Amino acid sequence: MILSSAATFQIVNAVSRDEVSGGQSNVIAATRLPRRPTRAASGLTVRVKKPPRVITSAARALGVGVSPRYLVSPHRYLQSPHRLSQSPRTPKLFYLGSGSPRQISPSQQGLGSTWTVKAIVTVRRKRHSSVQERVAEQIDAASDAAGQKVVLQLVSNFVDPKTGVGRRSNRAPLCDWAEKAGIVADKVQYTANFKLSKSFGLPGAITIKNNHQNEIFVENIALQGLPIGTVYFPCHSWVQSKFQDPQERVFFSNQPYLPSQTPAGLRDLREQNKVSFQGNGKGTRKYWESIYDYDVYNDIGNPDKNTELSRPVLGGNAKLPYPRRCRTGRPSTKTDAKAESVLEMGQNYYVPRDEVFHENKQETFVGNTLKGLVHQLVPSMTKSLQAGHEEFQSFHEIDKLYEEGIKLRNFEGDNELLKVLNVSQMTEKMQQTINKASNVLQYAKPDILSKDRFAWLRDDEFGRQMLAGANPVQIQRLQEFPPKSALDPEIYGDVQSALKQEHLAGRLEGLSVQEAIDQGKLFMLDYHDALLPFVDRVNVMPGRKMYASRTILFHTQAGSLLPLAIELSLPGRKRVFTPGNDASSYWLWQLAKAHVSSNDAGFHQLVNHWLRSHAVVEPYVIATKRQLSSMHPLFTFLQPHFRYTPEINASARQLLVNADGVIENCFTPGPVSLEISSAAYSSLWRFDQESLPNDLIRRGMAVEDANEPHGIRLVLKDYPYASDGLLLWDAIKTWVNEYVSLYYKDAKSVQDDAELQAWWEEIRTVGHADKKGESWWPTITTPEDLKGVLTTIVWVVSGFHAAVNFGQYAYGGYVPNRPCITRRLIPEDGTDEYLQFLQDPEKFFMSMLPNVQQATTTMSVVDTLSSHAPDEEYLGERARTNWTNDPAARDAFKRFSRQMDVIERVIADRNRDPFLKNRAGAGVLPYEILRPSSGPGKTSRGVPNSVSI
Incomplete structure (x- = not known):
């Protein structure tokens, strides 16, 4: 019993x-x-x-x-x-x-004695990066010596009959704070001592009141001297000074409880602590607060700076639906009452205090890297390029970026912010080198050039990248030919494609088109309907030219995926390109492939990367903090999978997807970028199809098969993203199943969990309010329902995000392979542009690609986005020790960790298999992106627990 x-x-x-x-x-x-x-x-x-x-x-x-x-x-x-x-x-x-x-x-x-209990409190020190921080620590030491201490109190699981709430211990101050002020260490341990009577019971919570002048970061607390041994209290949180927040902070032990199992002495604290993180939609958030609330995307534009930088509000609008973000409450702009004001250079958008990057990550990685790039490095490059030329004249000039770099003018003298941001560490993590003596910015050679510098030109490599490149999640099996559009024909013209059977004839290895479809050999990369509504708006902008593309590919008997025909559409006009045998046809084919790659690069960044793995995840993070108590087993489970996500999303809103940001400046869609993302959210995104098996089935890349290990059979066996992804999916699914089964035995236990039900309700109806009426949302009424939802969430933030993020520089770091922007349409016979093309096709090709500034800015950003932080946590890892007191949960996680090691070996073996031609062979890059582990930096491998970059 x-x-x-x-x-x-x-x-x-x-x-x-x-x-x-x-x-x-x-x-x-x-x-x-x-x-x-x-x-x-x-x-x-x-x-x-x-x-x-x-x-x-x-x-x-x-x-x-x-x-x-x-x-x-x-x-x-x-x-x-x-x-x-x-x-x-x-x-x-x-x-x-x-x-x-x-x-x-x-x-x-x-049963007849008191307990002498010692609390060992581990505090992480702030780095002494400024005089202000050093003074703050001295002030705290002085106030502590004067009696203004950090005070702890234990709360029992057992109710005090006099008060009706959990028994309270004596209040005990942290000892030796002033004495340890001079210790140089990242972490310092302090103690507090308690005397507990025999009737006190087991401590289940600790309150902390910070009487110092400044905030402190408490890593964890260990209670020693209890009869059951050491009891651990994971904290990992900032405790604000009472002068900022007079409320005591509450931390619970690592013993998980469903709401109905909460010890009587902790029930009131459980609810109060949960409510303390919930906002009410009012007020401007302060940097030190930990308030989680929702808002629409109304801070992308900057109309006060320039009316041309005004952008529509995304979310709360049937025409522009969008997930919700974390509310900041900044004042409205003067120009537009619906738009939230933006902050100046060097200021940070609010995110809840515990979501902010740790200082070592701030100093060495994303926050400062992106700010340095956007606000200082890019302007310096612009000045430097204005002194010379802005256009690449040849492939050789692109190659020189990796061999000689870019000479920067007055880089250090003109860029004060970089001095504050610690440029040497920033550039080290970017894996770029600025030679201080000569001010030269040099780029690392992308992987696509490392094994075969001409591989990107080949058609088989073009097709291979759709299965194992930077965006391997878009290709679909062709199931109807010719393909048809779902757009309004009165606005966008004939729904029928211009692709004809004669475009494919003779290149299907003896098969007819229908036979090739029936045998699962024809595939399509289709951006027609997603982009055509925006083409005219883009093409009127100077320096931007875009088609809506369709590409038909054939899977050969040799195992290659070859493009056979490309349809490039403008409203009311369509052109079809096929590989040719003469020089002009060859170059036109290369121009067509470049436009397809540019479509793919933009849609990948705006939809598959930003929308599907960043924006849609933020409501999960907010709801988890608002509706699940930290003692809930699901809170403990989800915590590592949401690490740093709010901060990286806030940085993206401020620097990447904002008006006049990197995406708008360097990708073809420009100012309509997030409207494309909104349209995709409206027409394409469904939670139930974000699981890997369902996504593969939706795209026709797999069929259900109960006899297969994963329950589905891949149409293409040599599909590296899918085959490696299914290994991770199954491991995640097993781990989720084992964990959930520890706490939910039947449907009633799921339905009776009020916190769980409120969490899922808030995600569906508030975080994704614009889609709350959709019938495809899963319900959570059984343990199996819950397992499915959690497996999908963990997959999206780990394996899916890794697949669309960490290969960006390997393929996009060489602009001819994956141009972020196209600046010219393909010339038509009989025009002056066509004559220019015939006279110098290489020069015309260069003029269609990004200019030097656009290319180098994008290269710098994707270099950063493709890099792992030194403190990254990967699938199968949990840096926080004593994360749970449940031995069965710890054992299940150990099995999950061991499975990650198995997957590492399986993927390594696959990359050596000569029969898998999409990941092995002469000049072919191995597919390592979904290998779970990685070192820091740009490695083209590694699956972090969370969307942290």
Whole structure:
């Protein structure tokens, strides 16, 4: 039987250390009974007529209630169900810690003594990067010495009958703060001492009041001296000074509880703590707050600076639907009351305090790197380029970026912000080198050039990248020919494609078009409907020219995916290009492929990357903090998968997807970029199809097959993204299944979890309010429903995001392979432009590609986005120790971690398989992006737990 809903006690028929072995950190009661212990499934209910008095007393001393019915939690040995006798033999209590089992004496049980308990508090110091920080620490040391201390109080699981809430201990200050002020260390441990009476019970929460002048970051707290051993309280949070926030902070132990299982003494704190993170839609958020609330995307434009920088509000609008972001509450612009004002250079958008990058990440990585790029490095490059020329004249000039770099004028003298941002560390993490003596910015050679510098020209490489490149999530199986448009023909012309059977004839290895379709050999990259509504708006802008493309590809018997025909559409006009045998046809084919690659680059960045793995995830983060208590097992589960996401999204809104930001300046769609993203959210995004198997089936790249290991069969076996992704998907699914099964035994346990139901309701109806009426949203009424939702979320923030992010520089770092912008349409025969093309096709090709500034800016940004931070956490890793007190959960996670090692080896073996031609062979890049682990920097591999870049 279990002595409480806390699931930390158990009676077994064992008295020896051998019989009580198992190494699990639980207090158990052992008594001699006539039956031998047997293994039993979790969830077993044992009825006893009357609990033994000594057990009742011990349980009460530890703050645990005892009743005639107990729920047995998963442990190694469970007693066979039967009634205990009225006079059982005296039980013995054993503690199973990390060492050998040991019997707990009556005094340790709290049956006649007080406990002396020590709290060891680990505080992470701020780096002394400024005089202000050093002065702040000295002020705190002085105020601490004067009696203004950091004070802790323990809260029991057991209710105090006088107050009706959890028992409170004495208040205890942190010791030695002033004495340790001079210690040079990233982390410092302080202690606080408590005396607990025998009736206090087990501490389940700790409150902290910071009487210092400045905030402190508490990593964790360990309580030593309790009869059950050390109790851990994960914190990892900023505790503000009482002068900023007079409320005490509350931290719970690492024992997870569903709402219905919450110990009576913690119920009020559980709800109060959860509510403390919820905003009410009012007020301007302060940097030190940890308030989570929702808002629409109304801060992309900057009309106060220039009316041309005005952008429509995304979200809350049927014509421009969008996920919600974290609310900041900044004032409206003077020009447009619906638009939120933007901040000046060097200022940060609000994100809840605990979501802000840790200082080592701030100093060495994304926040400063992006700001340095956008505000200082790019203007410096612009000045430098104005002194020379802005256009690439030849392929050789592009190659010189990697061999000689760009000479920057007055780089250090003109850029004060970079001095503040620590340019040397910034550029190191970008893996670019600025030679301080000569002010030369040099780029690393992209992987696409490393094995075969001419590979990008080949048609088979063009097709291979759709399966294993920077955007391997878009290709679909062709199921109808010719393809048809779903757009309004009165606005956009004939719905029928200009592609004809004669465009494919003779190149299908003896098959007819229909036979090739039936055999699953024809594929399509289709941006026609997604982009055509925006083409005219883009093409009237100077220096931007765009088509809406369709590309038909054929999977050959040799295993290559070859493009056969490209349709490039303007409203009312369509052109079809095919590979030719003469020089002019060859160059026209290269121009057509470049336009397809530019379509792919823009849609990839705006939809598959930004929308599907950044913007749609932010509501999950907000709802988790608002609706799930930190003691909820799902909060503990999800926490590593949302690390840094709000901060990186805020940086993107401020620097990348904003008006006149990197995306608008350097990608073909320009100012209509986020409108394209909104249209895709409206017509394409569905939560139920974001799971990897469902996405593959939706695109026709897989079919359901119960006989296959993953439940689906790939149409193309050699599809590196899909085949490696399914390994990760299955591992994530198994880990989710095991974890959820520990806490939810049946549908009722899911339906009765008020926090879980509020979490999912808020995600659907508030975070994704513009899609709340869609019928495809999953319900969460059973454990299986919950497992499916969690598996999809974890996949999106880990494997999916890795696949569309960390290969960007490998393929996009060489602009001819993946031009971010196209500046000219393909000339038509009989025009002056066509004569220019015939006279110098290479020069014309260069004039169609990004100019030097656009190319180098994009290269710098995607270099940064493709890099891993030094403190990255990958699938199968949890940097926070003692993240849960549940041994079964820890064991399940260990199995998940071991599976990541297995996947590493499987992927390495696949990359050596000569029959898998999309990842092995002469000049072919291996597909390593979904190998779970990586070192820091730009490695083209590694699957982080979260969307942290």
